[in-house]
Amino acid sequence: MQQLLITGANRGIGLEFTQQYLAQGWHVYATYRQQPGEALAALACDQLTLLPLDVTEDDSIADLQEQLNGAELDLIINNSGVFGPKDQNLGTVSRQQWLEVLNVNSVAPLMLAQALHENLRAKGGTFAVLSSRMGSIEGNDGGALYLYRSSKAAVNQVVKSLSIDLKQFGINVVALHPGWVQTDMGGANASINTHTSVNGLRQVITKIVPANSGQFINYDGTAIAW
Numbered sequence: 282m283q284q285l286l287i288t289g290a291n292r293g294i295g296l297e298f299t300q301q302y303l304a305q306g307w308h309v310y311a312t313y314r315q316q317p318g319e320a321l322a323a324l325a326c327d328q329l330t331l332l333p334l335d336v337t338e339d340d341s342i343a344d345l346q347e348q349l350n351g352a353e354l355d356l357i358i359n360n361s362g363v364f365g366p367k368d369q370n371l372g373t374v375s376r377q378q379w380l381e382v383l384n385v386n387s388v389a390p391l392m393l394a395q396a397l398h399e400n401l402r403a404k405g406g407t408f409a410v411l412s413s414r415m416g417s418i419e420g421n422d423g424g425a426l427y428l429y430r431s432s433k434a435a436v437n438q439v440v441k442s443l444s445i446d447l448k449q450f451g452i453n454v455v456a457l458h459p460g461w462v463q464t465d466m467g468g469a470n471a472s473i474n475t476h477t478s479v480n481g482l483r484q485v486i487t488k489i490v491p492a493n494s495g496q497f498i499n500y501d502g503t504a505i506a507w
């Protein structure tokens with residue numbers, strides 16, 4: 282049976298990934314930060330293992346590693362992320378808020394990869410990070426959004442180095458853009474729903490091979506400029 286570990290599965294894109302991979306017959310290790318929400322708890326079945334994880338806590342990552350007990354995974358999706366304060370214009374940026382966003386969006390994915398990449402070795406699996414087009418330096422024509430943009434640009438560089446370092450173990454690493462998605466983060470006016478985004482991302486993930494490891498890919502399969 283194919284196996285996925287996904288972070289931030291309580292809501293939004295992470296919850297939808299959990300639903301869709303369960304429907305495809307995968308075993309899903311789905312993590313939540315505090316308590317599993319109603320929607321996640323309602324998915325309870327033999328294929329689903331719910332585990333607590335705060336990606337900013339090293340002890341929490343170590344506990345997760347222990348509970349996985351060497352489980353051989355096909356896929357890890359670092360989905361958890363934060364946007365930070367709504368107003369991220371020049372003149373409003375606070376050091377503490379910026380560091381909090383960097384901690385979740387940029388530092389945590391590397392800490393997770395450090396702890397869990399061995400679980401991907403047996404099956405030559407994939408480590409996928411939910412990045413954002415907002416992290417594209419070439420695509421930045423709007424300015425502002427300092428905290429979020431810089432955190433996703435930083436994690437893109439983490440993805441690139443991981444793809445090089447983990448190649449020797451047959452592990453592929455990619456940065457994914459889910460589109461502008463109707464979630465708590467994306468808001469109600471976003472252009473696509475979670476079903477469309479995750480359906481597209483699953484097709485993208487299926488096609489990941491060593492030749493496209495280290496790329497930044499949109500949910501529709503097109504490449505995004507760094």
Ligand SMILES: NC(=O)c1ccc[n+]([C@@H]2O[C@H](COP(=O)([O-])OP(=O)(O)OC[C@H]3O[C@@H](n4cnc5c(N)ncnc54)[C@H](OP(=O)(O)O)[C@@H]3O)[C@@H](O)[C@H]2O)c1
Nearest residue numbers: 289293294314335336361362411413461462464465466467
């Ligand atoms: N929605 C969009 O339009 C969009 C666009 C581009 C990229 N993305 C990226 O896609 C990913 C998912 O976004 P979303 O729209 O589904 O966001 P969301 O609805 O705000 O959900 C974010 C998830 O991340 C979890 N999380 C936050 N901090 C965490 C921590 N310290 N430890 C563990 N989990 C934590 C949250 O857990 P709690 O439920 O406990 O808070 C929640 O489950 C994010 O990385 C986001 O940056 C989203």
